[in-house]
Amino acid sequence: MACALLRSALRRKPPLPPAGADRRRYSHRSGALERAIAAFRSVSGDEGVSLGEAVREQHGRDESVHKCRPPDVVVFPRCVEEVSALAKICHQYQLPIIPFGTGTGLEGGVGALKGGVCFSLRNMDEVLDLHQEDFDVTVEPGVTRKALNSYLRGTGLWFPIDPGADASLCGMAATSASGTNAVRYGTMRENVLNLEVVLADGSVFHTAGRARRPRKTSAGYNLTNLFVGSEGTLGILTKATLRLYGIPESMVSAVCSFPSIRAAVDSTVQVLQTGVPIARIEFLDDVMIGACNRFNSLSYPVTPTLFLEFHGSSKSLEEQVSVTEEITRQNGGADFAWAEDEETRARLWKARHDAWYAAQALRPGCKAYSTDVCVPLSCLAQIIVETKEDLMRNNLTGPIAGHVGDGNFHCIMILDPDDPDEVQRVHEFTERLARRALAMDGTCTGEHGVGLGKRTLLREELGPQTMEVMQGLKATLDPKNLMNPGKVL
Numbered sequence: 001m002a003c004a005l006l007r008s009a010l011r012r013k014p015p016l017p018p019a020g021a022d023r024r025r026y027s028h029r030s031g032a033l034e035r036a037i038a039a040f041r042s043v044s045g046d047e048g049v050s051l052g053e054a055v056r057e058q059h060g061r062d063e064s065v066h067k068c069r070p071p072d073v074v075v076f077p078r079c080v081e082e083v084s085a086l087a088k089i090c091h092q093y094q095l096p097i098i099p100f101g102t103g104t105g106l107e108g109g110v111g112a113l114k115g116g117v118c119f120s121l122r123n124m125d126e127v128l129d130l131h132q133e134d135f136d137v138t139v140e141p142g143v144t145r146k147a148l149n150s151y152l153r154g155t156g157l158w159f160p161i162d163p164g165a166d167a168s169l170c171g172m173a174a175t176s177a178s179g180t181n182a183v184r185y186g187t188m189r190e191n192v193l194n195l196e197v198v199l200a201d202g203s204v205f206h207t208a209g210r211a212r213r214p215r216k217t218s219a220g221y222n223l224t225n226l227f228v229g230s231e232g233t234l235g236i237l238t239k240a241t242l243r244l245y246g247i248p249e250s251m252v253s254a255v256c257s258f259p260s261i262r263a264a265v266d267s268t269v270q271v272l273q274t275g276v277p278i279a280r281i282e283f284l285d286d287v288m289i290g291a292c293n294r295f296n297s298l299s300y301p302v303t304p305t306l307f308l309e310f311h312g313s314s315k316s317l318e319e320q321v322s323v324t325e326e327i328t329r330q331n332g333g334a335d336f337a338w339a340e341d342e343e344t345r346a347r348l349w350k351a352r353h354d355a356w357y358a359a360q361a362l363r364p365g366c367k368a369y370s371t372d373v374c375v376p377l378s379c380l381a382q383i384i385v386e387t388k389e390d391l392m393r394n395n396l397t398g399p400i401a402g403h404v405g406d407g408n409f410h411c412i413m414i415l416d417p418d419d420p421d422e423v424q425r426v427h428e429f430t431e432r433l434a435r436r437a438l439a440m441d442g443t444c445t446g447e448h449g450v451g452l453g454k455r456t457l458l459r460e461e462l463g464p465q466t467m468e469v470m471q472g473l474k475a476t477l478d479p480k481n482l483m484n485p486g487k488v489l
Contacts, residue, residue, distance in 0.1 A: 032093040043077075043085045043089070050074045055074050059103070063104055064451070067111075068111070074120050077121065084202045084203070087201070091201045096114050096116025097482050098117070098484050100120045102167055104166070104167045104171070105449065108453060121238075126140045139242065143169050156247055159242060161177065169240055173228050175231055177447055180352075182403060183278055183280065189225055192243075194209075194239075194241040195227050197235040197236065200483050233485075234473070234477050251279075251340070252309070252310045253310075253340075253348045254348070257335045259334075263332045265283075267331045268283070269377050274327070276323055277320070281309075282403060283306055284352065285388065285401075288412075292350075292351035292352075294361070296350055301335060306333075307349055307352045356412060359412040370412050371434075373445070374445070377404075388400070396422075397414040407446075438460060444457040470489060
């Protein structure tokens, strides 16, 4: 009802700033902020605007190691009309806009570096349109991955992109997230059909056209993929139309140990080369397996290990498992175990699911930071071996877990944030790791995004001409640099 009334009210312009206010930089805006807050309350009510310190701090940090940078104010819009109205006020008063989903990001993407206004989108949590026969759904930005799959229960459909955390789906789109299922189902980039976006000036548009949801298109520029991975620097994602999949008839999980990293990676490549439609193929190094054994009272051999999952019909799964088991045996794999019932599958995968917590338990009281490089598959074994040597040489704790089917792996760095020497050594290590990946024609981030920490690396990865094109796009869509300033570029 409130949003319906707002649609009518928005025909009147919100209060204009005083003459000359547009020329102010947003670093000198105390008076403008006060007037803007009054305008925010006229749009979202008192309950939709918060100046509380605890609320602001909650919205100034994510799960990364970057320090909290709270916004000046947090607003809680309930619909796209409110988002648009609030954005127009920010645009008029030149206040930075920082979109916020669930705060599960890993690269400092929600910190308010220049203060400003955090748009917390949690109240926009409706699943709007489900088309079962078309395998697609449209959601608001507050809908999380788990909430969507709970909504889909009983339809025979699911959304398989799983970054681990119960992130918001528009937040996942904003960072081009993926996870363990990407080898079979792709990343967010391949699974977003359309986006509704509110730009910095409050205008609203749809990247593929209003209500369009074809399975494929060659019409015009691919604006959808421009905004997937934009990390809130180009606009606020207020709706996402997503591709859905049929729930597999059966699932089988397997685990296998290997004598070396090379043997595990070679098995991965050969499984993919044979055309086995593997759903998940995850790698844990010996340090991580040892940590998981201690954390969960397991007894896996402390060697490089693959965790696998197969989706399909019962008949097709028999062949997939048979082919994979033969490949792993040829590469020295041992202790190949597999299971089809849900309880046993969960037990087999427990080590991988709890890897983050198992790594943290290696040094109680310390913090964890995850690296995120991705390289061509042919380079994967080499970079993991070189990375492990680097860790040992510098006396760092960083067990490795990877989505090896994509060439993407993570060192879960465990460090004491109060030890400046260790913090510096970890920083230098992560820089070396990223540049090692770039030297192998890879990327500094496979799925976490650029955020704050990888802006220099992004410039090295893309080069000056590509960066100029990106900066030109940013300047066209957000000429006042209000959208999540200081991130990505």
